[in-house]
Amino acid sequence: MLMPEAAYHLGPELGRAVNRMDFFRLFKALAFHQQCQYFILSEVAGEDEGINLQHPHALHNLPESWLGKTNGRSVGSDDPSVLQSKRSTAPFSMDLQDHPSSLAGASGAQAAIGVPLHTLAAKRYCLLMFGDTEQPQHESLAVVALDATLIFQRYFEVILSLDSISGLNEREIQIVRWTSEGKTSAEIAIILGLSEHTVNSYIAAVLRKLHVVNRAQMVASALRSGLIT
Amino acid sequence: MNPDRTGHPLKILLVDDDPAEHLLLKRTLEKVDGPPIELDYVGDIDSAVECVKAGDIDIVFLDNRLVPNNDFRETAPQLREAGYVGPIGIISSDISGSYFQQFPDFGVDFRIGKDEIDRTAISFIISEYTRDQLSDNCAEDFS
Numbered sequence: 144m145l146m147p148e149a150a151y152h153l154g155p156e157l158g159r160a161v162n163r164m165d166f167f168r169l170f171k172a173l174a175f176h177q178q179c180q181y182f183i184l185s186e187v188a189g190e191d192e193g194i195n196l197q198h199p200h201a202l203h204n205l206p207e208s209w210l211g212k213t214n215g216r217s218v219g220s221d222d223p224s225v226l227q228s229k230r231s232t233a234p235f236s237m238d239l240q241d242h243p244s245s246l247a248g249a250s251g252a253q254a255a256i257g258v259p260l261h262t263l264a265a266k267r268y269c270l271l272m273f274g275d276t277e278q279p280q281h282e283s284l285a286v287v288a289l290d291a292t293l294i295f296q297r298y299f300e301v302i303l304s305l306d307s308i309s310g311l312n313e314r315e316i317q318i319v320r321w322t323s324e325g326k327t328s329a330e331i332a333i334i335l336g337l338s339e340h341t342v343n344s345y346i347a348a349v350l351r352k353l354h355v356v357n358r359a360q361m362v363a364s365a366l367r368s369g370l371i372t
Numbered sequence: 373m374n375p376d377r378t379g380h381p382l383k384i385l386l387v388d389d390d391p392a393e394h395l396l397l398k399r400t401l402e403k404v405d406g407p408p409i410e411l412d413y414v415g416d417i418d419s420a421v422e423c424v425k426a427g428d429i430d431i432v433f434l435d436n437r438l439v440p441n442n443d444f445r446e447t448a449p450q451l452r453e454a455g456y457v458g459p460i461g462i463i464s465s466d467i468s469g470s471y472f473q474q475f476p477d478f479g480v481d482f483r484i485g486k487d488e489i490d491r492t493a494i495s496f497i498i499s500e501y502t503r504d505q506l507s508d509n510c511a512e513d514f515s
Binding site: 155156159161162163164165167168171172180181199202204206207208327328329332333336337338339340341343344346347350356357358 | 405406449452453455457458459460461468470472473475476478479481482483484485488491492493495496497499500501505506507509510512
């Protein structure tokens with residue numbers, strides 16, 4: 144019964160999503176469809192902790208002015224929607240007039256919708272949406288949860304799972320090799336016809352995969368393990 | 373690259389053969405939170421190449437179909453060949469073509485539909501593509 148409505152706006156776009164910007168677009172479209180102007184996707188924090196919106200895997204469209212300078216600190220540790228996301232493994236909605244949300248800030252949002260999500264590696268995430276919507280009925284909440292799960296599954300496949308894949312892909316090997324030749328990110332970007340941002344994204348991914356902290360260690364580790372010669 | 377650090381306002385270059393898009397983007401940028409943003413505008417890829425060669429462009433928004441070129445696969449590489457290493461985003465009224473999936477192969481960083489561009493999308497793009505992804509430990513140590 145849910146199938147015809149499910150993934151209403153996703154269609155081929157879901158399969159075509161390849162970077163964080165694409166997932167920002169998909170989650171935002173999902174939120175907008177629920178009359179929610181704002182959304183946050185983040186890892187569920189530990190007890191007494193808020194959420195870190197600057198984590199490399201977090202996505203959100205909250206205006207900076209609501210958050211102030213977070214400088215990597217977590218926010219919303221006492222926000223009712225964040226607290227509920229820690230307690231719940233089922234989708235939920237909340238009336239924000241009864242439980243004012245600090246994260247929803249100046250939006251005037253009347254309701255929050257939360258969809259708990261998890262990765263294959265058993266990491267807990269939650270999609271929170273804030274808007275002028277009425278609290279959704281049981282059935283529509285189920286559809287939202289299904290859509291959120293489908294997008295998140297793809298986000299895991301395309302982005303999150305990369306951290307746990309061993310070995311480097313062809314592009315990463317190219318970049319490690321050029322780094323070993325003493326090239327800077329900007330120089331590698333020119334050589335490969337990419338942006339410096341993309342080159343740095345690859346380097347950040349390689350650092351995580353090889354469990355190293357800087358370029359010199361990255362090159363040394365890649366040489367030792369035979370990833371480059 | 374981070375405009376906060378370099379002390380100059382973030383500069384976006386819009387490349388679109390429809391001047392109306394310039395006005396629309398300018399209005400949207402006025403609503404964006406945060407540090408000031410400058411918007412430059414050119415209507416063709418040759419002018420865009422000249423513009424990025426002159427430097428100071430932090431992000432390029434490139435219309436997918438610029439007459440007389442076919443699509444971004446012809447135009448984005450020209451910006452890279454000119455030595456531009458900042459982010460390039462393709463904007464289009466229709467980004468559903470399957471060829472859009474190839475954008476990373478053509479030196480493009482992201483794509484976005486024109487109807488999806490609002491202040492929150494712009495804020496996300498700026499935050500995503502101007503932040504330092506690497507810690508201080510990973511600063512260039514051989515230049």
